[in-house]
Amino acid sequence: MGVSGHIVVAGAGITGAATALALTEAGFAVTLLDRAAAGSAVSGASLACLGTHMSSEIELPQLIWATRRWAEWDRRFAGAFHYRRCGQIRFIEHEADIPVAEHWIALERAAGLTPELLTRERLRRVEPALTGPLVAASWSPTDALVNPFLAVRCLISAAVAAGARFRSHCPVEAIDVAGGRVTGVVTPGGRIAADAVVVTGGPWTAELVAPLGVALPILPRKAQCLATIRQPVTIRGVVGGCKSDHGGVDAGYTQIQQSEAGQILFNTVLAGGLAEAGAQGHVPEVDRRFVLDSIDTLTRLFPALRAVELLRSWVRYEAVTPDDRFIVGAVGPAGLLVAAGDNGTGFCRAPVIGEVIAAALSGRPCAIDSAPYDPGRFPAAGAT
Amino acid sequence: MSATRIDCDICIVGGGPAGLSAALAAAKAGATVHLLDLFERPGGQYFMQPAAGAHGPARRQIAAGGRLIAAARAAGVTVHENAEVFGAYADPVIYARVGESALTLRPKAVVIATGAHDRVAPFPGWTLPGVMTPGAGQRLAKLHGTLPGRRVVLAGCGPFLMVVAGQLRAAGCDVLRVVEATPSPRALLAGIARHPARWGEALRLLTPVAPLAGRFRFGAVVTAAAGDDHVRSVTIARLGADGLPDERARETIADVDALLVGHGFRPSIEVPRLLGCAIDFDQDAGGHHLRIDRATGATSVPGIFAAGEVTGVAGARPALAAGTIAGLAAARHAGFAAGKGDERALARALDFALMLRRAYRVPYRALGRLPRPETVLCRCEEIDAATVAAAHADGARDAAGIKLWTRAGMGPCQGRGCGFGLGLQLAETAGLDPAAFGANPSRFPARPVPLSVVADALAAGEDGA
Structure with missing residues (x-):
């Protein structure tokens, strides 16, 4: 595309923060805006697992690139966001799921990664408190966790130090277009001129670009989580459920981990939680069915935690696309780009998104294959 | 179950x-x-x-x-x-x-x-043992017959201070000072004068504290408490015309073993x-x-x-x-x-x-200026004023942003204790509007509760349960 000048990035979650940093380092003048506090939407609710395991077969090369970039950032920013290479377990409750795990392990090992299948005995050494009724587990030792709040703050601060401007509580209300080109954004504080606008607004993205004739297939879906009060170190790594064809918890999604502050964070999602367009504007209380399912799974896997006190719940909205992949690139009028569709696993992918956008706007080759994120796979998105 | x-x-x-x-x-x-x-x-x-x-x-x-x-x-x-x-x-x-x-x-x-x-605002020394709220001190005395201390300083703003002063004196405490931020009791007395129906009640409130009249300090705030393992001394300062503590008009009260401070x-x-x-x-x-x-x-x-x-x-x-x-x-x-x-x-x-x-004037400006960089603002997570200021410098502008970037308000009290002080400090040092700064929104559960009790309660509430 080869744009020069001033770029507005609308949305300061982890995707927007990584995008703003990549664009600033590519030499653009960047203004990063958020409707509220930075990272206060789904990024702040994220369990921030940086993993390659059992995530996406199609995106495995991109995930490997992303996890390496995160490790580089950890060194570059001197541990500012508390990167921990704690590993990830996917627990297996049925013998029939072992071949599923073996399938993922084989394809990840072929890509140079080191996951393996753990027997119950080895599992006990890797995650001693995980004493629930399991038949086996898969184990990916290179997967990591970061503090999601500090990761957003660190990338924004790095972008600002390199010359970007950041404003919170400054919602983009509309995107101005003249002569088929984006010319700026409208905010309550006034108009901001721009040569290009990148919308990194998660579930708010679709409604922001809709007036420009761009129809993005992005819907909000509830992302809910629970936290206990702080505990002594009990859970060492990320504990998730193995992908499975079974019903019950196996058909849903579970993630359990202990924060560096000691709180145990956990969620089990059995029902879909997909919401109407626009639902992201109001954060409701947590679903009671979700609370019951999550406590049930946690205490089945970690029976010793039954008496632990629940501290807090939170609900945000993740942005869901039909094929579970981000939509990243130019759409609609010249100078308009989008980067949204986290599907609940966006945190890890943020460096990839930043690179794809920076390459597109600089007109240089991208360091990674951006095809999985091509907006053109949804014709109504009006890819340019 | x-x-x-x-x-x-x-x-x-x-x-x-x-x-x-x-x-x-x-x-x-x-x-x-x-x-x-x-x-x-x-x-x-x-x-x-x-x-x-x-x-x-x-x-x-x-x-x-x-x-x-x-x-x-x-x-x-x-x-x-x-x-x-x-x-x-x-x-x-x-x-x-x-x-x-x-x-x-x-x-x-x-x-x-x-x-x-109780509404509390942080100041240097506020986390020392022996420093508590007037409400907590009253609870000790009323419920358990325990004195919060023998030599007590009461400080803050509002009629509740007088109530507690009278009760603690009657219970046997030596009330060394009652430090009331409002400049003088004139507005209070004039207001009571306009409500004859409440004169009896006012008399019952004022009579027990009348012997303490000489120990009242109007128009002043506690600026610091000091002590090694327990509060031993309390420094107060008169409020200037700008609403800020006048460091030249300071008084240090020695041999204190309890400081009860709250602003409504x-x-x-x-x-x-x-x-x-x-x-x-x-x-x-x-x-x-x-x-x-x-x-x-x-x-x-x-x-x-x-x-x-x-x-x-x-x-x-x-x-x-x-x-x-x-x-x-x-x-x-x-x-x-x-x-x-x-x-x-x-x-x-x-x-x-x-x-x-209207008769009382909470010294919001002064309270926002009291913390020093090393003063803890959030007790649950032990977050100090310098850490909060750094998050503000990086772009955090409201309670949610400060919480995400510092953990202030993420602990067991979920911001109930620290929210007032955080808002005041950022109003005073960074010009943020306390109303827009917001409160840490409460989320389920409203207080920490065992997982087993949560599960039992929710299951019992389901239709058909």
Whole structure:
């Protein structure tokens, strides 16, 4: 595309923060805006697992690139966001799921990664408190966790130090277009001129670009989580459920981990939680069915935690696309780009998104294959 | 599994003056009423009921509270003591913990009477042992007959300081100083003079503190407390014309073993916020408080009514009148023919409360300037002022942003304790508007509760359970 000048990035979650940093380092003048506090939407609710395991077969090369970039950032920013290479377990409750795990392990090992299948005995050494009724587990030792709040703050601060401007509580209300080109954004504080606008607004993205004739297939879906009060170190790594064809918890999604502050964070999602367009504007209380399912799974896997006190719940909205992949690139009028569709696993992918956008706007080759994120796979998105 | 499920007409959350009067009114109208109270005995801070019964300096209040509790019970109200409400959904359903058991109520209407908690602002030394709130000190003395200390300094703002000063003196404390931020008692005395109906009450308030007259310091604030393992000395400073402490007009009080400091109360809005009840902000009414229709106590959520301090701090008299109004409205909502309560009595009580509010001046500016960089602002997570300032410098502009980037407000109290101080400090040092700064929004559960109790309570509340 080869744009020069001033770029507005609308949305300061982890995707927007990584995008703003990549664009600033590519030499653009960047203004990063958020409707509220930075990272206060789904990024702040994220369990921030940086993993390659059992995530996406199609995106495995991109995930490997992303996890390496995160490790580089950890060194570059001197541990500012508390990167921990704690590993990830996917627990297996049925013998029939072992071949599923073996399938993922084989394809990840072929890509140079080191996951393996753990027997119950080895599992006990890797995650001693995980004493629930399991038949086996898969184990990916290179997967990591970061503090999601500090990761957003660190990338924004790095972008600002390199010359970007950041404003919170400054919602983009509309995107101005003249002569088929984006010319700026409208905010309550006034108009901001721009040569290009990148919308990194998660579930708010679709409604922001809709007036420009761009129809993005992005819907909000509830992302809910629970936290206990702080505990002594009990859970060492990320504990998730193995992908499975079974019903019950196996058909849903579970993630359990202990924060560096000691709180145990956990969620089990059995029902879909997909919401109407626009639902992201109001954060409701947590679903009671979700609370019951999550406590049930946690205490089945970690029976010793039954008496632990629940501290807090939170609900945000993740942005869901039909094929579970981000939509990243130019759409609609010249100078308009989008980067949204986290599907609940966006945190890890943020460096990839930043690179794809920076390459597109600089007109240089991208360091990674951006095809999985091509907006053109949804014709109504009006890819340019 | 240990859970009790109760389907009833009305659930009252909180057993202080507002909750008790609401319960009494609703029960008299014929409703089945269950009242949940946090403590061993209902009464709240105002009608606190010691195990020993009504004696001591607060015996009139204790006796009046005892009569109200007895009347409510006689009218058929079921009181659940030690009931910690941790969840509420607008069905409506109320989830509580009683010891290790779950209690789930499915009422037709709810009256929120959760009261308020002490409002504290951080200053150097405020986390030392021996530094506590006037409310906590009063609780020790009233309930347990324990003195918060022998040589006590009371400080802050508001008529409650005088109440506690009188009670502590009567209980045997040496009250060294009463440090009141308001410049002089003139507005208070003039206001009382305009309300002859309250002269008797005022006399009962002022008489016990009259011997302490020489120990009052008006127009001053505590700027620091010091001591190694316990508070030993307290520094106070006079407030200048700019509202900030004048460091040249300082006084250090030595040989102190307790400092009781608080600047009024914050409405306890956690449970009604879970229900989605709308709030307003008025710093002089305690900050964020529930928005209600004064004629009925109705909140913005159908079937949820509220009364007392949670609707804006105004004291026990308005709470009693508003409780009756809300209890009757809740009974009508539940299908009972009930009256409307005495709105004029509430108006008169509120009028006096507003006079009191205007007679006192909380030194917001000064409080926002007291913390030093190393002063802890959030006690649960031990976050200091320098850490908060750095997050502001990086772009955090509200309670949510500060919390995400510093952990201030993420601990067990979820910002109940530190929210006021954080807002003041950022108002003063960074020009942020305390109203826009916001509060840490309460989320389920409203207080920490064992996973097993949560699971039992939620399961018991399900339809068909």
